[in-house]
Amino acid sequence: MTVNNAMTADFLRSAYGGESAAHMRYLIWADVAEAEKMPNIGRLFRAIAYAEYAHADNHFRVLKDQVGDYTVASGAVFGVGKTVDNLQGAINGELHEVEQMYPVYLETARYQNEKGAEKAFHYALEAEKIHAKMFQDAQNMAKQGKDMDIGTIYVCPICGHTVADHLPDQCPICGAKKDLYKDFPA
Amino acid sequence: MTVNNAMTADFLRSAYGGESAAHMRYLIWADVAEAEKMPNIGRLFRAIAYAEYAHADNHFRVLKDQVGDYTVASGAVFGVGKTVDNLQGAINGELHEVEQMYPVYLETARYQNEKGAEKAFHYALEAEKIHAKMFQDAQNMAKQGKDMDIGTIYVCPICGHTVADHLPDQCPICGAKKDLYKDFPA
Ligand SMILES: [Fe+2]
Ligand SMILES: [Fe+2]
Ligand SMILES: [Fe+2]
Ligand SMILES: [Fe+2]
Ligand SMILES: [Fe+2]
Ligand SMILES: [Fe+2]
Numbered sequence: 001m002t003v004n005n006a007m008t009a010d011f012l013r014s015a016y017g018g019e020s021a022a023h024m025r026y027l028i029w030a031d032v033a034e035a036e037k038m039p040n041i042g043r044l045f046r047a048i049a050y051a052e053y054a055h056a057d058n059h060f061r062v063l064k065d066q067v068g069d070y071t072v073a074s075g076a077v078f079g080v081g082k083t084v085d086n087l088q089g090a091i092n093g094e095l096h097e098v099e100q101m102y103p104v105y106l107e108t109a110r111y112q113n114e115k116g117a118e119k120a121f122h123y124a125l126e127a128e129k130i131h132a133k134m135f136q137d138a139q140n141m142a143k144q145g146k147d148m149d150i151g152t153i154y155v156c157p158i159c160g161h162t163v164a165d166h167l168p169d170q171c172p173i174c175g176a177k178k179d180l181y182k183d184f185p186a
Numbered sequence: 187m188t189v190n191n192a193m194t195a196d197f198l199r200s201a202y203g204g205e206s207a208a209h210m211r212y213l214i215w216a217d218v219a220e221a222e223k224m225p226n227i228g229r230l231f232r233a234i235a236y237a238e239y240a241h242a243d244n245h246f247r248v249l250k251d252q253v254g255d256y257t258v259a260s261g262a263v264f265g266v267g268k269t270v271d272n273l274q275g276a277i278n279g280e281l282h283e284v285e286q287m288y289p290v291y292l293e294t295a296r297y298q299n300e301k302g303a304e305k306a307f308h309y310a311l312e313a314e315k316i317h318a319k320m321f322q323d324a325q326n327m328a329k330q331g332k333d334m335d336i337g338t339i340y341v342c343p344i345c346g347h348t349v350a351d352h353l354p355d356q357c358p359i360c361g362a363k364k365d366l367y368k369d370f371p372a
Contacts, residue, residue, distance in 0.1 A: 016264075017260060020210040021206045021210065024202070025245070028243055032280075045321050057280040060264070061214070061266055063265075066264050069261070070264060072260055075258075076202075078246070078252050079249075080246065083207055085253070089253070092255060
């Protein structure tokens with residue numbers, strides 16, 4: 001996989017920056033949730049951080065031949081507050097990716113016939129839809145001062161598909177076999 | 187710790203983006219080194235990725251009250267090649283931080299009397315000097331087609347100080363006690 005068009009390459013770099021920053025802030029917000037005695041929400045942050053790592057890894061590898069130093073502009077959410085507020089930041093970030101960023105990046109990759117980027121953006125878009133929903137579920141509990149009630153969380157290392165409790169036989173986004181998933185046990 | 191001045195806050199966000207991206211590409215380049223049967227160089231990438239996480243964490247927490255969505259411009263190195271080439275990318279990135287980026291950010295934090303940012307930038311600057319040297323040592327071996335010959339690598343989770351083989355009684359950068367270090371054993 002590689003990329004030939006400058007606009008798609010720019011979007012891959014921007015998405016790489018955004019996924020890297022998201023990975024990092026979810027690890028920080030996991031620490032906060034754990035300190036607030038919400039270990040399951042902490043674990044959700046860690047599992048989804050791993051999914052963002054898979055997205056960043058995909059984008060970076062499509063860019064493998066674009067060797068060099070770049071200044072990259074990326075959207076990123078900031079702030080360290082209570083978990084209920086950090087979850088609002090997480091929801092905002094995921095919804096921006098789902099409603100604005102990845103649909104435009106995906107459309108561009110299709111328009112420029114960039115197959116590697118199209119796959120990487122498609123995987124991320126589908127996974128972020130699930131992340132937005134899971135963070136909303138987490139926030140609904142946190143608003144009541146409660147932790148989430150979830151078992152093992154599983155993440156597909158190929159596409160970042162994230163699912164709790166019941167692992168499908170194969171990944172509904174990328175088709176990977178179930179034994180490839182990384183698990184985050186309770 | 188917090189921040190009051192817009193320029194220092196911008197530099198903290200930019201440094202957070204750069205550290206997050208560095209963390210991520212070192213994990214990817216670790217995979218490449220391991221696939222090339224250079225497990226010690228792979229382990230060096232993983233240890234230094236952890237140090238970059240510490241830097242990102244410090245910058246993000248100084249910004250804790252700057253809640254919201256930002257577009258962040260950060261320097262980042264791209265490319266996936268052979269380990270000897272990936273190490274050149276790593277050296278370039280670290281030297282840019284050591285010679286250009288962090289000295290200017292640190293000078294700005296001092297000029298604007300931003301104590302939290304000053305500490306975060308100082309920690310990163312001192313650790314990056316060591317990273318540049320370690321990556322150069324790694325590349326000298328990789329150029330001969332050899333892996334590094336190093337034992338356990340230790341990283342201070344407070345400041346990112348990175349050292350191989352012999353752990354000091356306390357961190358020479360931040361003063362943390364030796365039992366706080368995270369180890370990456372051979
Ligand atoms: Fe993502
Ligand atoms: Fe996500
Ligand atoms: Fe998948
Ligand atoms: Fe760093
Ligand atoms: Fe570094
Ligand atoms: Fe330290």
